[in-house]
Amino acid sequence: MHMTSSFPLSRGRFAPSPTGAIHLGNVWTALLAWLDVRQGGGAFVLRMEDLDPDRSRAYYAAQLVDDLRWLGLDWDEGPDVGGPYVPYAQNERRSCYADALSILKQHDLVYHCYCTRAEVREAASAPHGLAPREFCPHRCWQLSMREQQAREVSGRRPCVRIRIPDGTPEIVFDDLCRGPQSEKLMQVAGDFVLRRADGVHAYQLAVVVDDGLMAINRVVRGADLLDSTARQIWLHQVLGYPPPEFAHVPLLVDPEGHRLSKRQAALAISALRARGTRPTTIIGWLAAWAGLIPAHEEVRPVDLVGLLDLRQLQRHDITVDTDTLC
Numbered sequence: 001m002h003m004t005s006s007f008p009l010s011r012g013r014f015a016p017s018p019t020g021a022i023h024l025g026n027v028w029t030a031l032l033a034w035l036d037v038r039q040g041g042g043a044f045v046l047r048m049e050d051l052d053p054d055r056s057r058a059y060y061a062a063q064l065v066d067d068l069r070w071l072g073l074d075w076d077e078g079p080d081v082g083g084p085y086v087p088y089a090q091n092e093r094r095s096c097y098a099d100a101l102s103i104l105k106q107h108d109l110v111y112h113c114y115c116t117r118a119e120v121r122e123a124a125s126a127p128h129g130l131a132p133r134e135f136c137p138h139r140c141w142q143l144s145m146r147e148q149q150a151r152e153v154s155g156r157r158p159c160v161r162i163r164i165p166d167g168t169p170e171i172v173f174d175d176l177c178r179g180p181q182s183e184k185l186m187q188v189a190g191d192f193v194l195r196r197a198d199g200v201h202a203y204q205l206a207v208v209v210d211d212g213l214m215a216i217n218r219v220v221r222g223a224d225l226l227d228s229t230a231r232q233i234w235l236h237q238v239l240g241y242p243p244p245e246f247a248h249v250p251l252l253v254d255p256e257g258h259r260l261s262k263r264q265a266a267l268a269i270s271a272l273r274a275r276g277t278r279p280t281t282i283i284g285w286l287a288a289w290a291g292l293i294p295a296h297e298e299v300r301p302v303d304l305v306g307l308l309d310l311r312q313l314q315r316h317d318i319t320v321d322t323d324t325l326c
């Protein structure tokens, strides 16, 4: 008899923002997230995080698909291949975020905040240490409907913030790379923004709605996002999605300790391609930095399946000798 396993297959994702040419740092995360899923025989999702219309460009999205394929990575669901949870680009998923906001509103968990960025910045830098909710200096969470209307008439456009209820328990989770974590949401994050004043949904909302609706259960991403995770776990819980497991992998940094970024044009995959660097050479660098192979050699992603142990990855940033690569 054929037995089916009740253990859910992993569903992981890579969720780049197409705001520049992808570089070694992005591909590092993509490779580790891809290996994590491929080792478990699960499904890998490519999701385009192109929410911000001011910074996202369609040609970067097209280029990153091409660069990832050239490197030997593939995905089971994504903007170019479709899948059961279409669409896979955030700018086509705005109605999902609006629906989530309506649910939160029904639970009285959101409010309009009319404070300007400058006011919030000023409140946050107050010397006597405010709780994050006080970063909204006009105490917008207390405004009556009439007071809100008065502010609308004065021409101020509000952002939408979550209202973290008093008594919300500490968020505790076990990061697959970094071990046990905990955060008191109200003390650290406060009533964070879910929709900006210009109407664009915030990353924190969109990422949770997408991971939730796409049934993502493994999130492997850069350690720079560790401090967003408690907020996201809590939002998952509030919206009724089972939170995924998280693994925050170390960042690649240059010899000065700066995170590799889209500003370092020489480390863009397109620039390396143009110089004749082979995809197997690039994957070899990443694999050696991750300790998957003892020293650099030419490898394909598929050669590395089975070698990644997230719990064995080092926790500190990995310095890349950028001069020797370019």
Ligand code: GLU
Residues within 6 Å of the ligand: 015, 016, 017, 049, 207, 221, 225
């Ligand atoms: N879009 C984010 C980035 O490119 C990643 C978000 C995530 O993985 O949760 O850094």
